[in-house]
Amino acid sequence: MIEILLFITGLMAGILGGLLGIGGCVIMLPALTFLFDYPLPFAIGTTITAVIITASSGAIGHIKMRNVDFSTARVVATTGAAGAAVGSIMFFYIANRLWLLNFVLGFAFLYVSIRMIYEGLFRRKMGAMDGKEVPGSAAAxxxxxxxxxxxxxxxxxxxxxxxxxxxxxxxxxxxxIAVGTSLASFISMAVVSGAFKLYQGFVDIVAAVCLGVGTAAGAQIGARLTKAVPPWVIKAIFGFVFLYVSLKFVWQGYSCLT
Known part of the structure; x- marks a missing residue:
């Protein structure tokens, strides 16, 4: 039964992710933490492992649509994998400091909420820029x-x-191009981070597979819904939802300290 619920959660995360142009991480992580009562380190490890499936599926779709700047993806994937290794080592040392993890996630979701509220309410129509590559230097x-x-x-x-x-x-x-290149670049980061957390013992493999398969399927549905539902409406609503999520993480961090 729990596997079905996890699959449905992944499916909903994929639909919303595909509709809003965001990753399933920001939906799966709080769902595992607050709905399924996963310890925060396990929620983080399981989520990033599930995203390996999601990112791979999305990247394949965008490669077919020629939305991937491969030169940028190679640079970002390489440096991102190195960064993921560094971050995963840091994670191992702070995993038992739940107050710190909660504060970090709280402020991370605060950024997500502000960005979504801004884009939903004030930037409904983002200009469609032309081009087939991500500008900027390799160093940047x-x-x-x-x-x-x-x-x-x-x-x-x-x-x-x-x-x-x-x-x-x-x-x-x-x-x-940003979305397609992001997905292609992120696979290496998810693989490295997921491998570290699997080795560190912070991954529920069955849950990760259920979530990942559900998210990959849901993303295809969400992409099609963009023609029927104005993304800015859903983005504004979920901006306020994620504002609540961010405050909840911060409050949990504060509670751990007191």
């Missing part, structure tokens, strides 16, 4: 990849949550 892309890799290794977030806005807002990438 390498730094972005490494930093987001470290974040991925620590909190299990990174793809649509951090890479896509970095490509768009910092480097001026066309949106479709």
């Amino acid at each position: 892309k390498g730094v972005i990849g490494f930093c987001i890799g470290v974040i991925t290794g620590i909190v299990g977030l990174g793809g649509g949550y951090a890479l896509v806005p970095s490509f768009i807002y910092l480097l001026g990438s066309p949106i479709k």
Whole structure:
């Protein structure tokens, strides 16, 4: 029974992720923590392992649509994998400091919520930039990849949550190229981070597979729904949902200290 519920959770995460252009991480992680009562380190490890399936499926789809800048993906994937290794080592040393993990996740979700509320309410129509590549130097892309890799290794977030806005807002990438290149780049970060957490004993493999398969399937549905449902409406609503999630993580961190 629990496997079915996890699959449904992944399916919903995939649908919303495909509709909003965000990764399933930001939905699966709080679901595991608050709905399934997973200890936070296990929720992080299981989520990032599940995203290996999701990112791979999404990347294949975007490669077919020619939405991937392979030169950028190679740089970001390489430096991101190194960053994920560093972040995963850091995660091992802070995994038993739940107050710190909660605070880190709380502020990470605070960024997600602010970004979604802003884009939903004030930036409904983002300009569609032309081009088939992510602008910027290899050095800048390498730094972005490494930093987001470290974040991925620590909190299990990174793809649509951090890479896509970095490509768009910092480097001026066309949106479709940013999404496709992000997915292709993120696979290595998810694999490295997931492998570390599996070795460290923080992964529920069965749950990760159920979530990953559900998310991969749901993403295909979500992508089709973009024609029927204005993404900005759902984005604004979930911006406030994630604001609540961020405050809940921060409150749990505070509670651990007192």
